[in-house]
Amino acid sequence: MADTERLGASGDPARRDAPVLRVRHLTKSYRGRTGLRTANDGLDLEVHPGEIVALLGPNGAGKTTLLRQVAGQLLPTAGTIEIAGLDVVRRPIAAKRFLSVIPQECEPRGDLTVEEEIRGFAALKGTPRSAIPAEADRLLAETGLVEHRRTLIRELSGGLRRRVLLAVALAGPSTRLLLLDEPTTGVDPEARRSVWRLIEGLRARRLGILLTTHYIEEAEYLADRVVVIDGGRFVAQGTVAEIRARLPYGGRLEIRGLDHLTANGRALVADLESRYRVGLKLGNAERLEVPDPFRPEVVAELARLTGEGVQATLAPVSLEDAYLSLVGTGAGFDA
Amino acid sequence: MSVREGFRQVAVATRMLLLESSRELGLVLGFSVIFPVGILFFLNVLAAPDLRVQALVGTIMLDMALLNVNALAQTMGQDKARKEFDLWVSLPVRPAVYTAAVALSYLPYSLAAAAVTLGVGIAGFHIPVPTSTIPTLFAGFFLVWASTLGIGFLIGALGRTPRQINSYAQLIGILLTFFAPVFYPVTVLPVPLQWVAYAWPLTWGSRYLTAVVVGNSGMALEAAAVLAGYVVLWSTLIALGLRWRQT
Numbered sequence: 235m236a237d238t239e240r241l242g243a244s245g246d247p248a249r250r251d252a253p254v255l256r257v258r259h260l261t262k263s264y265r266g267r268t269g270l271r272t273a274n275d276g277l278d279l280e281v282h283p284g285e286i287v288a289l290l291g292p293n294g295a296g297k298t299t300l301l302r303q304v305a306g307q308l309l310p311t312a313g314t315i316e317i318a319g320l321d322v323v324r325r326p327i328a329a330k331r332f333l334s335v336i337p338q339e340c341e342p343r344g345d346l347t348v349e350e351e352i353r354g355f356a357a358l359k360g361t362p363r364s365a366i367p368a369e370a371d372r373l374l375a376e377t378g379l380v381e382h383r384r385t386l387i388r389e390l391s392g393g394l395r396r397r398v399l400l401a402v403a404l405a406g407p408s409t410r411l412l413l414l415d416e417p418t419t420g421v422d423p424e425a426r427r428s429v430w431r432l433i434e435g436l437r438a439r440r441l442g443i444l445l446t447t448h449y450i451e452e453a454e455y456l457a458d459r460v461v462v463i464d465g466g467r468f469v470a471q472g473t474v475a476e477i478r479a480r481l482p483y484g485g486r487l488e489i490r491g492l493d494h495l496t497a498n499g500r501a502l503v504a505d506l507e508s509r510y511r512v513g514l515k516l517g518n519a520e521r522l523e524v525p526d527p528f529r530p531e532v533v534a535e536l537a538r539l540t541g542e543g544v545q546a547t548l549a550p551v552s553l554e555d556a557y558l559s560l561v562g563t564g565a566g567f568d569a
Numbered sequence: 570m571s572v573r574e575g576f577r578q579v580a581v582a583t584r585m586l587l588l589e590s591s592r593e594l595g596l597v598l599g600f601s602v603i604f605p606v607g608i609l610f611f612l613n614v615l616a617a618p619d620l621r622v623q624a625l626v627g628t629i630m631l632d633m634a635l636l637n638v639n640a641l642a643q644t645m646g647q648d649k650a651r652k653e654f655d656l657w658v659s660l661p662v663r664p665a666v667y668t669a670a671v672a673l674s675y676l677p678y679s680l681a682a683a684a685v686t687l688g689v690g691i692a693g694f695h696i697p698v699p700t701s702t703i704p705t706l707f708a709g710f711f712l713v714w715a716s717t718l719g720i721g722f723l724i725g726a727l728g729r730t731p732r733q734i735n736s737y738a739q740l741i742g743i744l745l746t747f748f749a750p751v752f753y754p755v756t757v758l759p760v761p762l763q764w765v766a767y768a769w770p771l772t773w774g775s776r777y778l779t780a781v782v783v784g785n786s787g788m789a790l791e792a793a794a795v796l797a798g799y800v801v802l803w804s805t806l807i808a809l810g811l812r813w814r815q816t
């Protein structure tokens with residue numbers, strides 16, 4: 235993934251434009267049965283035109299709370315939010331002209347056809363009447379819904395309904411910030427990839443896109459910048475490479491079948507365990523944190539292991555490793 | 570945002586909702602034809618001869634109010650559940666645009682129900698309604714619709730979940746059916762309950778319609794003024810966007 239080239243730190247023209255979204259010291263506390271619960275705690279964030287930012291965090295981290303405040307659905311407890319320089323709390327209607335949203339788990343009302351829905355929302359968002367048919371045609375083509383234009387929304391599959399929501403979000407003449415709250419949760423892997431391609435295809439529009447996800451792959455595939463959120467706070471921000479680099483190790487050596495090692499194999503594994511940290515041990519498999527998976531001496535360890543018939547694999551650290559160490563859940567063991 | 574754009578948005582949103590409700594006609598027909606005619610049939614059999622006008626007016630009132638409460642509150646409830654409500658809140662529209670569109674999309678059915686009930690009452694049950702009062706009655710139907718709107722809106726805006734909203738709508742429906750003084754004169758109620766009844770827009774709606782049919786213009790004007798007061802109250806609440814943005 236070319237995430238590093240894409241963002242190009244401060245030299246990228248995207249970063250020099252005024253941000254489409256500026257969030258300052260944002261705090262949101264919900265008043266619940268058990269007292270106040272702080273779901274967003276002093277968040278600062280900017281999204282620039284043409285930039286895709288992924289908010290990555292576990293369930294309950296505060297992602298939806300942040301997006302709903304930006305979308306003007308929820309009033310902040312403290313802090314400010316500006317869309318295209320307009321304060322969302324004080325000037326909601328003016329600010330929302332530049333905004334489009336797909337709320338989490340949004341199911342559009344089902345009794346309109348795809349085309350009626352798109353035309354209706356285009357009109358509501360200010361597209362002049364004469365421009366609506368052309369805009370609807372363009373959006374139908376762009377989201378791959380041309381053959382479904384006369385189908386009732388409730389008759390579409392979940393994946394296609396997400397595309398309708400995306401078409402609706404792209405309608406209107408003035409959107410500059412797009413908020414997508416878990417755009418692919420609950421759709422099948424193939425539909426997920428088609429939604430990714432659609433979002434990726436939006437780069438040409440130079441929108442600022444803020445999406446939330448708990449799929450690491452999604453952040454890796456789409457985002458120029460990843461913001462990791464946990465317990466209402468940002469725990470890391472940067473490109474995928476930058477976040478990966480925060481880990482104190484560069485690769486992981488995974489060993490399986492620990493319960494049927496030969497004597498030599500057992501000795502080799504014990505030696506490795508004495509030199510490298512054991513990151514995760516699950517059943518008869520374990521993961522060792524090694525410095526750099528491309529260094530010859532590390533590759534040689536792998537060769538020695540496989541030579542003794544030990545099932546072992548070597549991989550560079552992933553965003554997932556970094557993410558798990560940041561949010562401190564330590565769950566999952568993938569090969 | 571200009572007022573003109575606001576009206577355009579209401580027109581667009583109402584049209585979308587009308588298209589949708591035209592695709593679930595069974596439900597709407599039930600509310601606007603079968604239900605009122607059924608009630609009218611029973612009431613007319615039960616009512617004493619001098620209360621037949623009251624029974625007719627009561628049927629119209631009850632049906633309009635029930636449709637208003639259910640349609641508005643439940644649409645808001647469903648929209649909240651499927652996050653369509655969130656989608657609307659994030660649009661550059663005023664809260665009144667959304668509420669007005671939902672309400673207006675049921676107005677044709679409300680008026681149709683009133684017209685059908687009136688027609689069946691006059692033609693089928695020979696209830697004495699002077700033809701000359703029909704235009705004034707229709708003005709009254711509109712006023713009744715507008716003055717009961719706020720009940721559905723309050724339930725829809727204050728309820729958080731469709732379950733909660735449905736329960737409140739049901740409860741109000743039961744209260745309306747049994748305890749609203751639309752089928753009997755308000756004076757049959759014990760005095761404390763009469764005071765409660767006077768705070769209820771349906772009481773005034775029913776007074777207005779009865780006054781028009783029997784030709785008491787003083788009473789009609791008084792009731793119309795109270796109904797107009799309710800319309801102003803609801804419009805203010807709707808324009809302010811009660812619970813449009815959550816805290």
Ligand SMILES: Nc1ncnc2c1ncn2[C@@H]1O[C@H](COP(=O)(O)OP(=O)(O)O)[C@@H](O)[C@H]1O
Binds near residue numbers: 291
């Ligand atoms: N309306 C609400 N009232 C009270 N607590 C809420 C509300 N919405 C969310 N929360 C709480 O705030 C925290 C963050 O929730 P949310 O923003 O939905 O997280 P995420 O989208 O990252 O899963 C959770 O602990 C959740 O229970």
Ligand SMILES: [Mg+2]
Binds near residue numbers: 298338415416
């Ligand atoms: Mg969420």
